[in-house]
Amino acid sequence: MRIDELKLRNFRNYERLDVAFAPGVNVLIGENAQGKTNLLEAIYVLALARSHRTSNNRNLITWEHKTASLWGQIRRATGSTQLELRLNPSGKQAKVNHIEQAKLSTYVGQLNVILFAPEDLKLVKGAPQVRRRFMDIEFGQMSNRYLYNVSQYRRILKQRNAYLRQLHFQTAHDRVYLTVLSDQLAAYAAEIIFQRVQLLRRLQHWSQALHAEISQHREELQFRYSTALPREQLTSVDMIYQALLQKFADNQEKEIQQGTTLYGPQRDDLRFLVNGKDVATFGSQGQQRTAALATKLAEIDLMKDETGEYPVLLLDDVLSELDDIRQTHLLTAIQNKVQTFLTTTSLSGVSAELIHDPRLFHIHGGKIDQ
Numbered sequence: 001m002r003i004d005e006l007k008l009r010n011f012r013n014y015e016r017l018d019v020a021f022a023p024g025v026n027v028l029i030g031e032n033a034q035g036k037t038n039l040l041e042a043i044y045v046l047a048l049a050r051s052h053r054t055s056n057n058r059n060l061i062t063w064e065h066k067t068a069s070l071w072g073q074i075r076r077a078t079g080s081t082q083l084e085l086r087l088n089p090s091g092k093q094a095k096v097n098h099i100e101q102a103k104l105s106t107y108v109g110q111l112n113v114i115l116f117a118p119e120d121l122k123l124v125k126g127a128p129q130v131r132r133r134f135m136d137i138e139f140g141q142m143s144n145r146y147l148y149n150v151s152q153y154r155r156i157l158k159q160r161n162a163y164l165r166q167l168h169f170q171t172a173h174d175r176v177y178l179t180v181l182s183d184q185l186a187a188y189a190a191e192i193i194f195q196r197v198q199l200l201r202r203l204q205h206w207s208q209a210l211h212a213e214i215s216q217h218r219e220e221l222q223f224r225y226s227t228a229l230p231r232e233q234l235t236s237v238d239m240i241y242q243a244l245l246q247k248f249a250d251n252q253e254k255e256i257q258q259g260t261t262l263y264g265p266q267r268d269d270l271r272f273l274v275n276g277k278d279v280a281t282f283g284s285q286g287q288q289r290t291a292a293l294a295t296k297l298a299e300i301d302l303m304k305d306e307t308g309e310y311p312v313l314l315l316d317d318v319l320s321e322l323d324d325i326r327q328t329h330l331l332t333a334i335q336n337k338v339q340t341f342l343t344t345t346s347l348s349g350v351s352a353e354l355i356h357d358p359r360l361f362h363i364h365g366g367k368i369d370q
């Protein structure tokens, strides 16, 4: 899959941009603060209808304007699609081939992107929410069902947490209603956890091969889904559902006392093991980076496997963060198959022989000098 054309109106520092991209490697080059990341962000927002940098639409709209619009022509093996997104400070409107999409789950997935920024190298060592977000964003793009379950889950989680607080402050007393909410929540939670476990197993398959190569076959990478539920019960949606209901029943008083839901996907985590040891705790910084890189690169193959198309890869100033060996692996992995956008302030740090026929876009003050 690739993005052939992009039009932006009043998006960040781009008041007006009409640009056609190359199918291979597109290099966005420019000084600091000129709009390189803003352009990657625009592609990301077009794909996911949300930004990776802000949850406030106001920040995405050019100062002094009221709305922003993004338009993209996407090409897949099966044909081309037009995506359109209008943003205003309080909401968004999403269209696929001119037809408005009432649900985000029917919009997201038309354009699949993988964003790789320097902070992704902290995937292994960073806070648990970084890894949960990673799973939700990546799996959500591969599966409408996953995205739907997550949005339903969040809705009911909010209700259940609010109700637990009411029970805590004794403004509500009906425990039967709590079990109704628990039951609904456990149903969505079980689907999410089961999908996470399944997709992680598949992602592990791809990342193990890459990781072995980068570490010159000295190390083996494994993922471990970390949850308070018994491991042996992670084998089916129904088993997970039963295990969660049991947790809710056993810990009802504790949850009421704390006024929040203590079990479920919002509490789970992902651990990375190298040669059987938790690399966040025992690994060197280099091992943590290798694990993160292998995981991000594996997404490319998993997404191809799941959706039939390679995603578009967005590399935000990441090459300068990688040493030669890791840079070579990254660039070899994408060579000739993945449309790639990479930002850089200079080409000197990029191993030119590995980038085949790049198209350069010089970015200056929210404009492309072509």
Ligand SMILES: Nc1ncnc2c1ncn2[C@@H]1O[C@H](COP(=O)(O)OP(=O)(O)OP(=O)(O)O)[C@@H](O)[C@H]1O
Pocket (backbone or CB within 6 Å): 011, 012, 013, 014, 030, 031, 032, 033, 034, 035, 036, 037, 038, 039, 058, 059, 060, 061, 062, 063, 343, 345
């Ligand atoms: N909503 C907005 N309206 C207008 N300009 C904005 C808006 N949001 C950010 N900017 C401007 O965009 C510029 C930053 O662009 P961007 O983050 O893309 O930088 P960059 O080219 O990637 O630089 P670096 O190499 O430092 O990362 C800043 O000058 C900032 O003032």
